[in-house]
Amino acid sequence: MKERYLCWQTSGWVFSLLLVLPILAIFYTAAGESDEVFSHLMDTVMATYTTNTFLLVVSTSLLALLFGLPAAWIMAMCRIPGERVLQWAMVLPLAMPGYIVGYIYTDWLDYAGPVQIMLRDWFGWQNYQDYWFPDIRSLGGASLVLALVLYPYIYLLARAAFMEQSTSLLQSARLLRCSPWESFRRISLPLARPSIAVGLSLVAMETLGDFGTVSYFAVNTLTTAVYDTWLGYSNLNAAAKISAIMLLAIFLLISAERFSRRKQKLFQQEFEHGDDIRYPLSGVKKWVAVIWCWGLVAFAFVLPLLQLSYYAWHYFAASWTPEFQQYGLNSLKVSLMAAAVAVVLALIFNFYRRLDGRRTTVVPSRISSLGYAVPGTVLAIGVMIPLTGADHLLNDTTIALGLGRPGLVFSGTMFAIIFAFVVRFAAVAVGSIESSLAKIPPSLDMASKTMGYASIQMLRRVHLPLIRRGCLIAGLLVFIESMKELNAALLLRPFNFETLATYVFNFASDEQLEMAALPAILLVIVGLIPLVMVNRSLEQKH
Incomplete structure (x- = not known):
């Protein structure tokens, strides 16, 4: 049995550890020696x-x-x-x-x-x-x-x-x-x-x-302290220490x-x-x-x-610009990618748990859900630490092989934002797919095994058609949450890259709320979708 599900077990544990890596990175970095910036903050404004x-x-x-x-x-x-x-x-x-x-x-x-x-x-x-x-x-x-x-x-x-x-x-x-x-x-x-x-x-x-x-x-607040320490003082170590304090407060x-x-x-x-x-x-x-x-x-x-x-009505002509359309497309791309990755990972975690059935199989799905409790600003610090290390390792390796320097492949591209969104909202997908799988009777699993289906065939031909709606809801919820996420996008966006959330924030911060109204309404409309779903479920139940 263990060897039969070795692929699912390995995938579940590896991906769950990747999703919890930002949190571990924050505490690992915060455990280092304090520098002058953090000591100064502790003595003055902390x-x-x-x-x-x-x-x-x-x-x-x-x-x-x-x-x-x-x-x-x-x-x-x-x-x-x-x-x-x-x-x-x-x-x-x-x-x-x-x-x-x-x-x-x-x-x-x-x-x-x-x-x-x-x-x-x-x-x-x-x-x-x-x-x-x-x-x-x-x-x-x-x-x-x-x-x-x-x-x-x-x-x-x-x-x-x-x-x-x-x-x-x-x-x-x-x-x-x-x-x-x-x-x-x-x-x-x-x-x-x-x-x-x-x-x-x-x-x-x-x-x-x-x-x-x-x-x-x-x-x-501590959130603004993380932002100012990272971008104002360019000190990731001090920002990690403040982030660790916030994580302890949340726990x-x-x-x-x-x-x-x-x-x-x-x-x-x-x-x-x-x-x-x-x-x-x-x-x-x-x-x-x-x-x-x-x-x-x-x-x-x-x-x-x-x-x-x-x-939005009076400033529509000034708001409907190529920049607005481009930033809307940026939000669409990163949110769709994050939703797709989160749904795939949620399927792996939950299906592995269903196949094996031992108590330890619940651990990967629980670990992968920890990021939902982490504020976006803190999560951005945790994401940047391992991605920066991965970039250094990649560049050192390619230089040693004589292939040149590829640059910031992980921390300087959309990969950082997508990774942060997946870490932040994987819990939403895990919960939705878990509830859908729980409604499928175990007898179908037994019948599939009797017919000689391998685990991947069982998932593709039996379970996926039955949980299709749950997967769509999971992807939709992750997509919507990613569209609205501001904190992580502010800190992890590449150069010359904006999302609708950061676009609205930049205009409103400059006291130009008129120009931010149209994208803000779009974000509100997107946010209404899960609320309608929640209320419909309450009405059906009661």
Whole structure:
């Protein structure tokens, strides 16, 4: 048996180690001796960077919880007007990149923006000394913007948890004359705690890895420190040490979330088909719930999208340029390649696990999924370290053989971006294909072996036709995530190479949001696809 699947075993372990190599490279480089740059950073600004990062993560998580948890309870447990539209509209902000929302709100709320101009006209104020207005370009402003686009993580998971709770428990609470608030506080909230914790950890990790928003808002965090140390000081060693600190923080977040619910076990039945025990809201409560939910959708998605649409319409001729078309083609190429590679690797990991069946066969797929928890900026450091070493090795070898110097074949081409995207989003493909393969009965495997099919024939003629939809979904999700990825693309792009995400970032950073509107809308439209898929799956389940 071992020899029969030796090819699958070798491929699974080799590719999984390649995908985890960037993470190992970060810790290996960070373990080296500290240089003057890192020592200087530790003595001067590292405490500020760390404090800002901690405050940003905590404040964003709390605001996202404030936004998402009440909305999840309302949509799962209450009957309100327009709920069929709201149940999918509530997740639309996930399609809007945080830095784009930040640029728009800064444009609106700055001293020269329309909101403050209108206030000065109404009240006759002459300058900023006559009144106080909160500064949007601050840590609080960055937290608010990030919470607006990240609260759907908590909303989705909490809503699903509320909808899966036992009908008998909720009916018992009503028989005991518990008010809706008491039922929420004493039954629904404790049962949904694991899902809420997962949602909070996702918000925290996304906030920790954000670069576009905090950079524009001039909030110095560990992510901006990695970027500045690498590009500003040209010091990969110091950047690796800061990246290692961020990775440890992420692992602590994940470990704390799992440790907090290590002894918690839930055994409950979902809502029975046809049961509708939701609370009918009326009067003031109904309109407060409607305004709360639609207000979140409006401020986090509708209003920014309308502003982008206005800019795109009026500046379409100036935006539709050969550069825009070329950068769109660049994004298409690297995203398609990353999606194809990720799907192939996911097939190898999952099919090897299905063929062998031993406990150790799950390790390659789990190792390959670690990159999803790594912020793009940190991942770029980890990718660059081994690729630079591979370039040096290749050039030294070709020179020794008298073949000349090929240059930066790995670290200076699209290969670096594609490799980073595969490492970052392989977990998405692995999870999708794993769930598809799990639905195929083992009897088909036995029948295939009885007919004399080799493992590759079994995959090609039996399993692939059955999991074709899962493979397409996996590739689509990796493609969409790669199209939107900014952090890794900023640091790994070759010279004179831009993606749509970096194109938008460059224009918006130069206060030219009008020129960035058209590509930004394209990124938003692309981001809507997985959200529609998620909501359709929720509707089919419930």
